[in-house]
Amino acid sequence: MRELVAVSSPDVLGALGAALDGTGPALLPIGPGETAISSLTGPVEDEIALVVATSGSTGQPKGVLLSAAALRASAEATHARLGGPGTWLLALSAHHIAGVQVLIRSLLAGSEPGVLTGQGFRPSAFADAARAVLDRAGRHYTSLVPTQLVRLLADGGAGLEALAAFDGVLLGGAATPAELLSQARAAGVSAVTTYGMSETCGGCVYDGIPLDGVRVRLDEDGRISLSGPVLASGYRGASPTSAFAEGWFHTNDLGQVEPDGRLTVLGRADDMIISGGVNVAPALVERVLCAEPDVLEACVFGLPDPEWGQLVAAVVVPADQAAPPSSARLRALVSDRLGGPFAPKRIAVVPELPLRGPGKVDRRALAATMINMKNSGIISR
Incomplete structure (x- = not known):
């Protein structure tokens, strides 16, 4: 030994x-x-x-x-x-x-x-x-x-x-x-x-x-x-x-x-979102969002929802903090390229993504933050 x-x-x-x-x-x-x-x-x-x-x-x-x-x-x-x-x-x-x-x-x-x-x-x-x-x-x-x-x-x-x-x-x-x-x-x-x-x-x-x-x-x-x-x-x-x-x-x-x-x-199996019976891989949605010039970074995850089981949520970091991208436009882009079930039903804009370990986005922290924002009325969708 x-x-x-x-x-x-x-x-x-x-x-x-x-x-x-x-x-x-x-x-x-x-x-x-x-x-x-x-x-x-x-x-x-x-x-x-x-x-x-x-x-x-x-x-x-x-x-x-x-x-x-x-x-x-x-x-x-x-x-x-x-x-x-x-x-x-x-x-x-x-x-x-x-x-x-x-x-x-x-x-x-x-x-x-x-x-x-x-x-x-x-x-x-x-x-x-x-x-x-x-x-x-x-x-x-x-x-x-x-x-x-x-x-x-x-x-x-x-x-x-x-x-x-x-x-x-x-x-x-x-x-x-x-x-x-x-x-x-x-x-x-x-x-x-x-x-x-x-x-x-x-x-x-x-x-x-x-x-x-x-x-x-x-x-x-x-x-x-x-x-x-x-x-x-x-x-x-x-x-x-x-x-x-x-x-x-x-x-x-x-x-x-x-x-x-x-x-x-495609991402971790336990990160897979099942929304309305459809399997949504967060990585696919993130790729569409990050392909937009207005989006610097993005993180997609599931949130509990009584109707959908889980809903698709996204947090994005805008390329220009003073001119964040339109949530409606981002939803439309994802829907057009991947289909309606992949489009985030809730989108929040933040100045930066929280990290844990060597560069990994802290999805749990983001999910908790978005739930708090929803409960506080900061975001309605």
């Missing part, structure tokens, strides 16, 4: 090399000011190098057990897909798997990563941190969540100019709207969408295509299952689960395979 120690995210890099080669303890990264969850501490198997805390959709704390071999396999497959090792800029927290993987890729590349410091994400700070990375020889990479990309595109200037100079920009943590991806690529950003989770050492499907060694299949109910050398060894601090079975990790995400063989993720 091997010792597991909690380490604050700023200190992960210094201890990561020894965790990977077995000369030091396994690591449990924690965020600034946080303390280790007691159920996750204690000895681990010798092959485990990292335990990543995650609450998933249930809120039940559990630790994802990641072996050194799986972490290396993920980092090496990423470099193979992007065109070779390079210098990375860490713009994400190192207590989430996406941030840790930036550090692991840097270690394997033998290159000191750049680190974006400070509270919050500011395009000007990103530009400064990127400049120090881009001045080095070789290839250059970074990893962002879509919200960070939105801010860089909206701000323009030095931050966007620096972003466009990277050889690869991984986008993960949440779905990247098609319109946002098009805008980024039109601005010269070498954006690569990623799909994965802590249980797969981070992103393992890039632009819809699995990384080398990774396999994807859709189960009978349309849920995505993943296999390959990047899989976690299981969970710690949680009851036994069937999520890992026969060499596959069974996700709670719904997907479809396009005619060209690429995987499209």
Whole structure:
């Protein structure tokens, strides 16, 4: 057995090399000011190098057990897909798997990563941190969540100019709207969408295509299952689960395979809205809304309703706060493209979407906010 120690995210890099080669303890990264969850501490198997805390959709704390071999396999497959090792800029927290993987890729590349410091994400700070990375020889990479990309595109200037100079920009943590991806690529950003989770050492499907060694299949109910050398060894601090079975990790995400063989993720199965007997995938509605130039970001979810069972609700962030889009027009757009049952019956406009974890929109908080707004008479539809 091997010792597991909690380490604050700023200190992960210094201890990561020894965790990977077995000369030091396994690591449990924690965020600034946080303390280790007691159920996750204690000895681990010798092959485990990292335990990543995650609450998933249930809120039940559990630790994802990641072996050194799986972490290396993920980092090496990423470099193979992007065109070779390079210098990375860490713009994400190192207590989430996406941030840790930036550090692991840097270690394997033998290159000191750049680190974006400070509270919050500011395009000007990103530009400064990127400049120090881009001045080095070789290839250059970074990893962002879509919200960070939105801010860089909206701000323009030095931050966007620096972003466009990277050889690869991984986008993960949440779905990247098609319109946002098009805008980024039109601005010269070498954006690569990623799909994965802590249980797969981070992103393992890039632009819809699995990384080398990774396999994807859709189960009978349309849920995505993943296999390959990047899989976690299981969970710690949680009851036994069937999520890992026969060499596959069974996700709670719904997907479809396009005619060209690429995987499209439709969202979580438990986010599916059943309105009037019709299954509504929030991701499809969000794509239509975000394709509108007046909409910067959108989140769609179900609310309880005595008539429909659930009604489709949407919260949008306008591109121009002083000129929000018309709710009637947004409903008509969704209805025209997807059908009447998909059109949001309730729409609210907010200055920004609340986030949890690495760039994931907090749907529960938005749903609670909208219910309060409805009860207070702030919105009537």
